[in-house]
Amino acid sequence: MTREHHYELALSWTGNDGEGTKTYRSYRRDHVVSAPGAPQIPGSSDPAFRGDPSRWNxxxxxxxxxxxxxxxxxxxxxxxxxxxxxxxxxxxxxxxxxxxxxxxxxxxxxxxxxxxxxxxxxxxxxxxxxxxxxxxxxxxxxxxxxxxxxxxxxxxx
Structure with a gap:
């Protein structure tokens, strides 16, 4: 017997500094991952790709x-x-x-x-x-x- 498990979460980009993605350097890679009942995970990209090293990539x-x-x-x-x-x-x-x-x-x-x-x-x-x-x-x-x-x-x- 096979069973399926489904996983839902929310992802929200928080790195718009007012210009959106006008240029490669005009935005932060910051985002938040969340799911009901769980703490939020602050995310970004790897620092090698302009990410915030204090956030998970x-x-x-x-x-x-x-x-x-x-x-x-x-x-x-x-x-x-x-x-x-x-x-x-x-x-x-x-x-x-x-x-x-x-x-x-x-x-x-x-x-x-x-x-x-x-x-x-x-x-x-x-x-x-x-x-x-x-x-x-x-x-x-x-x-x-x-x-x-x-x-x-x-x-x-």
Missing amino acids: PEQLLVASLAQCHLLWYLHFAASAGVVVVGYEDAPTGTMVEDAAGGGRFSEVTLRPRVTVAAGTDPALAASLHAKVGDVCFIARSVNFPVRHDATVAVTG
């Missing part, structure tokens, strides 16, 4: 989505396998390659989860669960570039 949000999806599926697999995770941090990176025409695409994302498990938990089993995530993570399965994992597992105590 789409490239960062793509990498964040992949890391979040991995985290959530990993925790699910851990709970199902009896692996007691007590800490999880990630420092993901993404590489986007820009072409001569100004377009670009991501060539890869590397997730670097640092998982801490409770004493008595099998660290090898905990480490092996990362490989299962790519088979089910909705976001990773939707991109056309490799999502790599460079995970570490530590045991408390």
Whole structure:
């Protein structure tokens, strides 16, 4: 049985400084992403493209989505396998390659989860669960570039 899930949000450009897009430099790339019941996300473009570095850019949000999806599926697999995770941090990176025409695409994302498990938990089993995530993570399965994992597992105590 297949199920469909639908996601709705609102996007509002807030970067009109009075001249609109009269020139490439006459407007800010600022915008706000919102959805009912969720905090707003202040967005802009990458600073390399005249964006505000204090706001999230789409490239960062793509990498964040992949890391979040991995985290959530990993925790699910851990709970199902009896692996007691007590800490999880990630420092993901993404590489986007820009072409001569100004377009670009991501060539890869590397997730670097640092998982801490409770004493008595099998660290090898905990480490092996990362490989299962790519088979089910909705976001990773939707991109056309490799999502790599460079995970570490530590045991408390």
